[in-house]
Amino acid sequence: MTTQRRTPQSARRSQATRHAILTAALELAGEVGYARLSIEGIAARAGAGKQTIYRWWPSKGAVLFDALLMLNEGQDEQSAELPDTGDLEADLKVVLQATVAELNDPRYSEPMRALAIEMLVDADLAAEFTERLDEPVKELKRRRLRSAQRAGQLAPDMDLDVALEMLWGPLRSRWLNRDGPLTTEFADTVVETALNGLRPRPS
Amino acid sequence: MTTQRRTPQSARRSQATRHAILTAALELAGEVGYARLSIEGIAARAGAGKQTIYRWWPSKGAVLFDALLMLNEGQDEQSAELPDTGDLEADLKVVLQATVAELNDPRYSEPMRALAIEMLVDADLAAEFTERLDEPVKELKRRRLRSAQRAGQLAPDMDLDVALEMLWGPLRSRWLNRDGPLTTEFADTVVETALNGLRPRPS
Amino acid sequence: MTTQRRTPQSARRSQATRHAILTAALELAGEVGYARLSIEGIAARAGAGKQTIYRWWPSKGAVLFDALLMLNEGQDEQSAELPDTGDLEADLKVVLQATVAELNDPRYSEPMRALAIEMLVDADLAAEFTERLDEPVKELKRRRLRSAQRAGQLAPDMDLDVALEMLWGPLRSRWLNRDGPLTTEFADTVVETALNGLRPRPS
Amino acid sequence: MTTQRRTPQSARRSQATRHAILTAALELAGEVGYARLSIEGIAARAGAGKQTIYRWWPSKGAVLFDALLMLNEGQDEQSAELPDTGDLEADLKVVLQATVAELNDPRYSEPMRALAIEMLVDADLAAEFTERLDEPVKELKRRRLRSAQRAGQLAPDMDLDVALEMLWGPLRSRWLNRDGPLTTEFADTVVETALNGLRPRPS
DNA sequence: TCGTAAACGAGACGGTACGTCTCGTCTTCGA
DNA sequence: TCGAAGACGAGACGTACCGTCTCGTTTACGA
Known part of the structure; x- marks a missing residue:
C-alpha cells in the first residue's frame, strides 16, 4: 500500500513477479x-x-534500491524519533551502536x-535515495542535535551538517572502505572525540 | 627515476607510447x-x-593507477614533510586548503x-594504492599530529587515526558523494570543529 | 518453404537479417x-x-555457401533432367557449354x-556442399550416361564415375587452376577426346 | 650448388638458420x-x-614451397626421363602408380x-611452382606421349595437354578433393579408360 | 687482426580479425 | 495484454598473428 503510493504501478503488474525479481536481486x-x-x-x-x-x-541500481526498500518496509515508521x-553522549552512543549492528549484518x-x-557513480540513483531514505533519517538526527543545542550541550553556532559528518562519517567511511572493524568501541570513541574535540580539554 | 625503480621496464619500451596511453586513460x-x-x-x-x-x-585499473602516479611524479619528494x-590549527588549514584546491581541479x-x-569494489587495487600512495601520505600526517601531541596541542591519549578521520574524512566524503561544494571555508570549519569538538568551549 | 525443409530454422529467426548477411557476404x-x-x-x-x-x-565458408544457394534458388528444379x-556427343557438348558459360560469368x-x-580445406563444408548440390547434379549426369550405356553408346562395363571425371574433370581443373581459357572449343575437344580415347580409332 | 644458381643468396646468409626454418615449416x-x-x-x-x-x-606459402624443394633435392635429376x-599403356601404369605411392605418403x-x-589462391606462388617444378615434369610427360604418337599409339592430331589432363587429372582431382581412395587399381582404370575412350571399342 | 657491415635473435609496436561475452532493445507467442 | 523466451544490434573482451621497426650480438670479409 505504502509502496504503491510512492511508485504508482499498473494494476496489471504482477506482484509475485515483482517480489521474485527483488528477492533475486x-x-x-x-x-x-x-x-x-x-x-x-x-x-x-x-x-x-x-x-x-x-x-x-x-x-540495476534501481532494482536493488527497491529491493532494499522492501527489506525495510514497515520498520521506517516505528523509529520515527531518535532517543x-x-x-x-549516551543517546548518540546508543544510536551509533545500532548503526554498527546493522552494518555488521551481511x-x-x-x-x-x-x-x-x-x-557514487549514478547521480539519479543517489538523488532518489537521498530523497526517499537519507534525508528523512538525516532530519531525525538534526532534530536530536538541535534539541541538544537548545540544552546547551552543543556549541550554539555549530553547523549541524558538519556535526553529523563528524559523528556518522567515520563509521560510514570504515564501512565503505573496509579499512577497519566496525566495533562498538570504535563508535564510542568517535562520539567522544567528536564531542570533545582533538585538543586537550581543561578538566 | 623513482618510477623506474619501482616498476622496472624493458629498455625497449616506448616511453612515448606509455605516456600517450596514460594520458588517454x-x-x-x-x-x-x-x-x-x-x-x-x-x-x-x-x-x-x-x-x-x-x-x-x-x-584497466592498473593503467589508471599508473596514470595517476604519473600525474603526481616529482611532487612527492618536494613536500616530504607537512608544515x-x-x-x-593554522598548519592544518593550509594543508587542507591545498587538498581542497587539488580536489577542485577536474x-x-x-x-x-x-x-x-x-x-571500493576491487580490493587488490585498493591494497596497491594504499601501499604506494595512501600510507606514505598518511604517515606524514601522523607525524605532524604526533608533533602537536608532544607540544600539548592534542589530547595525549588521542588515537591519531581517528583524528585523521575527523580532519580529512569530511573533505573526502563531500568529494566522493558530491554532496556539497569543497570550499576553503568548509575546510576551515572542519579543522576548527574537529579541534574544538562539538560541545561548547568555555571561552 | 524449400529452404525451410533443407535447413530448419527457429521460428524466431529474422529473415530480413539473414538476407542482409547473405547479400553482404x-x-x-x-x-x-x-x-x-x-x-x-x-x-x-x-x-x-x-x-x-x-x-x-x-x-565464413558456410555463409558464402548459403549465399550462393540463395542465388540459385528456384533454378534447381527447372533443369531437372539433362537433354x-x-x-x-551432341548432348554432352550442349551441357558442357552451359557449364562453360556459367564458369565464365564472374x-x-x-x-x-x-x-x-x-x-578443399574445410571437410565439413565439403560434405554439406556434396550432399546438397554436387551429388544431386552428379546423379542427373549419371542418369544420362546410363541411358547412353543402354543405347550402346558407352562401353557396357564403364565405371560411370570415372567417365564423369573424364568429361567434367578437365573443365573444373582449368577453372580452379586458372591455367587456360574456358572456351566452347575446349569443351568440345574434351568431349570428343574422352569419348574416343587417346588411341587412334580405326576409321 | 644448383639451389644457389636458382635463388642467388647473399654469402652472409646463414644456412643453419635457413635449414631450421624450412624444417620447422x-x-x-x-x-x-x-x-x-x-x-x-x-x-x-x-x-x-x-x-x-x-x-x-x-x-608462408613460399617458405613451405622451399621446404618441399629441400625434401626433393637430389631426386630430380635421377628420373630425368620417363620409361x-x-x-x-604399361609405361603409363608404372608412372601413375609411382605417383599414387607418392601421394599416399603423408x-x-x-x-x-x-x-x-x-x-589456387596465390598466383605468384603458382607461377613459381609451375616454372620450377611442374613444367619440367610436364615436359617429360609430353616427351613420352610424343614418342607414343610417333609410334602410332596415340591419335596423330591429339592435343597432348588435353591428353595429360585425361591421364593425370583424375588422380590429382581425387587427391585434392579427398573424394576417393588413391589405389593402383584406380590408376590402371584411368589409363585404360583414357586410352580407349568411353565408347565401346570394336574388339 | 681488427674494424665494419650484414645478418641474426629478440621482441615492441600499430593493426586486423578472431570467437566469446554481456548488455539493453525488439519480436514472437502462449496464457 | 502481460510476461517468458530469446533473437537481435552493439561493442568490449583478451588472444593470435600480421608485417614493420628497432635493438644489441654474432659472424665473416677485406683493408
Missing part, C-alpha cells in the same frame, strides 16, 4: 557483488523475462554497500 | 567514468594497439574519483 | 576476395551483430571458386 | 595444417627471428596438398 548482490550483478542474471534467477525488469526499473534522554550490509557504491 | 576516466572506461577506448585514443596495453598492464610552524579530481570508487 | 566476396572476406566485415556491411552470424553459421536426344564464378577452394 | 604444416601455420610459429620453432623469415621469403619400353602428401591449395 538481493541474493545475487550478496553473492557476486554489485559489479557482476546483471539484469540478465536477476531475470534468470527470478524466472522472469528481461523485458519485465526493463519495463519497470531504469537500471532523547537529555544525555547527548544480509543488509552487502547489498547496501553495493548500492552505496553505485550511488 | 586519464582523459577518458574523467569523461566517461571508470565503468565505461575500456582498454579498447584507451588504445584508440592513444593511437596504440590493444596488445601494447595488455603487454604492460594487467587491467610545522607550531600553530597546529584534471586530477575526475580520474582520481573514478579510481577511488573502483577501489 | 556475396558483395564483399566479389569486392575483396575470399581471403580478405571477414565475418567482421560481413556483419558491418549487413548492419548485423557478429553474434548473429556466429549463431547461425559455423564459418537426351539420343546423340550422346558474378557466379568468383565466389564459387573461392568456395570450391575453401571446401 | 614442414613439421608445423604436418602438425597443425596449412591454415594454422604461421610465420610467428615457424620462427619460434626454428629459434629464428621473424625478420629473418620476412627477409628471405615473401609468404619408354614401347608399350605406352610425409610428402600433406604439406604438398596444403601448398597445392595455396597455389
